Structures are given as structure tokens and as C-alpha cells.
Amino acid sequence: MAWFELENASEVPSPSLLIFADRVRENLARMVTIAGGPERLRPHVKTHKLPQIVRLSIELGITRFKCATLAEAEMLAKARAPDVLLAYQPVGPNVQRLKALFDAHPETRFSCLLDDAPSALALSSAFADSERALGVWLDVDVGMNRTGVADPEVAQALYALLVELPGLFVRGLHAYDGHVQARDLTERTAQANAAFARLDALADELKRAGFPVEARVIGGSPSFKIHAQHGGVELGPGTTVLWDHGYGTNFPDLEFLPAALVLTRVVSKPTDNRLCLDLGYKAIGSEGPPPRVQLRRRRPTRDGELADRGAWARAARGEVLKALVARLT
Numbered sequence: 001m002a003w004f005e006l007e008n009a010s011e012v013p014s015p016s017l018l019i020f021a022d023r024v025r026e027n028l029a030r031m032v033t034i035a036g037g038p039e040r041l042r043p044h045v046k047t048h049k050l051p052q053i054v055r056l057s058i059e060l061g062i063t064r065f066k067c068a069t070l071a072e073a074e075m076l077a078k079a080r081a082p083d084v085l086l087a088y089q090p091v092g093p094n095v096q097r098l099k100a101l102f103d104a105h106p107e108t109r110f111s112c113l114l115d116d117a118p119s120a121l122a123l124s125s126a127f128a129d130s131e132r133a134l135g136v137w138l139d140v141d142v143g144m145n146r147t148g149v150a151d152p153e154v155a156q157a158l159y160a161l162l163v164e165l166p167g168l169f170v171r172g173l174h175a176y177d178g179h180v181q182a183r184d185l186t187e188r189t190a191q192a193n194a195a196f197a198r199l200d201a202l203a204d205e206l207k208r209a210g211f212p213v214e215a216r217v218i219g220g221s222p223s224f225k226i227h228a229q230h231g232g233v234e235l236g237p238g239t240t241v242l243w244d245h246g247y248g249t250n251f252p253d254l255e256f257l258p259a260a261l262v263l264t265r266v267v268s269k270p271t272d273n274r275l276c277l278d279l280g281y282k283a284i285g286s287e288g289p290p291p292r293v294q295l296r297r298r299r300p301t302r303d304g305e306l307a308d309r310g311a312w313a314r315a316a317r318g319e320v321l322k323a324l325v326a327r328l329t
């Protein structure tokens with residue numbers, strides 16, 4: 001039976017996200033191989049948000065994780081993840097929410113990002129009386145222009161403040177290079193290495209100035225293999241765990257397996273050439289241009305791939321289709 005066939009499809013409600021555990025395990029194993037060891041990985045959990053996948057990761061020796069929200073951080077703590085990095089700086093009421101989570105899970109080593117002094121001061125006053133300090137990472141903008149400090153002098157001044165602030169201790173530098181998206185591997189390697197060079201230069205400057213830089217975290221999936229060549233960094237891919245159709249198409253050099261599909265049914269077929277699916281269109285990652293899913297109907301070809309792209313157009317009402325999603329977010 002092909003990987004995406006289900007024995008009990010008629011019992012599965014639609015829409016449903018199907019996760020194929022063997023493929024997840026295989027993707028995690030490939031991540032460990034590329035990284036050169038589980039201790040070099042800090043996978044992002046935003047694409048799956050699942051404790052089951054966290055546990056599979058821990059079974060392979062992965063102890064460090066990244067997440068985007070406090071809900072994901074809580075999921076990780078409950079799944080007994082030893083080390084959880086919240087990859088944003090908490091502001092407003094989220095400072096106290098992080099503190100409550102931190103207090104509720106003393107066995108988990110929490111940390112978060114910071115990229116400005118007022119946020120650092122607010123976090124420090126929330127944690128100043130705590131028995132344990134909160135780990136913080138200076139968020140460095142290495143070209144994506146999202147969060148993070150880009151100017152090395154500003155970065156150094158903020159790092160100096162973080163080292164001094166009570167309630168916090170500095171873990172090191174974090175950089176996400178989501179702008180590294182070139183399909184061509186040579187071009188992507190140049191983009192990724194330019195991002196790495198900015199992080200590396202800052203780490204060198206900080207060390208020269210006498211600051212500790214215990215660790216550095218860099219990258220997402222497109223740059224994963226490239227940064228794996230550099231020593232002394234933790235690698236932060238997330239999409240590699242479930243893989244998706246968009247990354248699979250854009251980055252064929254990354255040999256991961258699609259491990260998730262959305263099961264959908266034809267809920268209405270008012271005319272011969274119109275189908276309405278309960279695919280939950282708005283729930284599928286909405287970045288990027290349409291088509292955001294690739295629908296599949298027929299059995300696979302001999303090489304195991306999903307086949308017959310157009311066949312879904314002939315699907316009947318109530319029929320089950322599988323959707324490969326362009327972007328799992």
C-alpha cells in the first residue's frame with residue numbers, strides 16, 4: 001500500500017490533517033544525519049504543534065526546540081521537552097504568561113529572544129526575584145528584515161545590557177534567515193553564507209569585547225544543509241519534519257518526505273465541472289500564490305508518487321481526495 005493510502009478512509013472525518021508517523025521518523029532521522037548529531041538541532045515546532053512529534057524527536061536524542069507562541073511553548077513543556085526557545089520577545093501580558101509557564105515547569109529550560117532594551121528591562125523585572133534566571137538570546141537580523149538587531153554596535157550595547165540584567169542570563173545569539181529562498185543551490189548557498197557571516201562577525205566582536213557567547217542558533221529549512229557545514233551552531237529548521245509541497249518543489253536538494261496530507265471530501269457537485277470540497281481553504285497556509293494545494297485522487301504510480309493530477313476533476317460527491325499542501329504553517 002502506498003504511503004498515503006488509508007485502510008479506514010470512510011471513517012475519517014473531513015477535513016482532517018493526516019500525519020504519517022513513519023515518514024516523520026524518517027525525516028527526523030535525516031535531519032539528525034545532516035546536522036551531524038541530535039545535539040546540533042533545535043527544530044521549530046510551529047508547523048506541527050504536536051506533542052507526539054516532540055516525543056519522536058526526543059527519542060532520537062533531540063532535546064532543544066524552538067517555538068513561535070506561548071501555546072506551543074506550553075505544549076513542548078507538557079511533552080517534556082528539556083529546552084524550549086520562544087523565538088519572539090514576549091511583550092505586554094505575555095511577559096507574565098511566560099513567567100507563569102516558567103514557574104509551572106521547573107524541569108524545562110525556557111528561553112526567549114530579545115531585540116530591544118525596554119523589552120529586556122520589562123522581562124528582567126518580571127524574573128528578578130525568581131530563583132532561576134530566564135535564558136535570553138539576542139535576536140540578530142541577518143538580512144530578513146523581520147525582527148532582530150541589524151547594527152553591530154546596537155547589538156553589542158544590547159548584549160552588554162542583557163549580561164548585566166538581574167533575572168536573565170544570556171544564552172547567545174539567534175538568527176533566522178527566512179529571506180534565504182533562492183531555488184538555485186549555488187545562489188542559496190551564497191545567501192546563507194552571507195547571513196552566517198553577519199552572525200559570525202558579531203559573535204567574534206562580542207567575544208573580543210570579553211562577552212560570553214555560549215551558543216548560536218541559525219536558519220530554517222532552505223539554509224539547513226548549508227549551515228550544517230559550519231561548526232559551533234544549532235540549526236533551526238521546522239518544515240523539514242512534515243515537509244510540504246512548496247518546499248519540495250522549490251528545494252529539490254533537500255530530500256525530505258511529504259509526511260502530512262489534508263483529507264477532504266467532495267461535499268457538492270452541482271454541475272459536471274464544479275466541485276466544492278471541505279478542504280478548509282482558509283486554514284491552509286495562505287502565504288504564497290495559488291494553487292495552495294495539489295489534489296490527488298488516483299492510486300500511485302510504480303515509483304510510489306501520487307499521480308494523475310487532473311483526475312480529481314472527475315471525483316464524485318462524497319469521494320475522498322488527498323491534498324498536498326503548498327505551505328504548512
Ligand SMILES: Cc1ncc(COP(=O)(O)O)c(C=O)c1O
Pocket residue numbers: 044046066087176178219220221222236237238239240
Ligand atoms: C524563527 C524561526 N526559526 C525557524 C523557522 C523554521 O523555518 P522553516 O519553515 O524554513 O523550516 C521559522 C519559520 O518561520 C522561524 O520563524
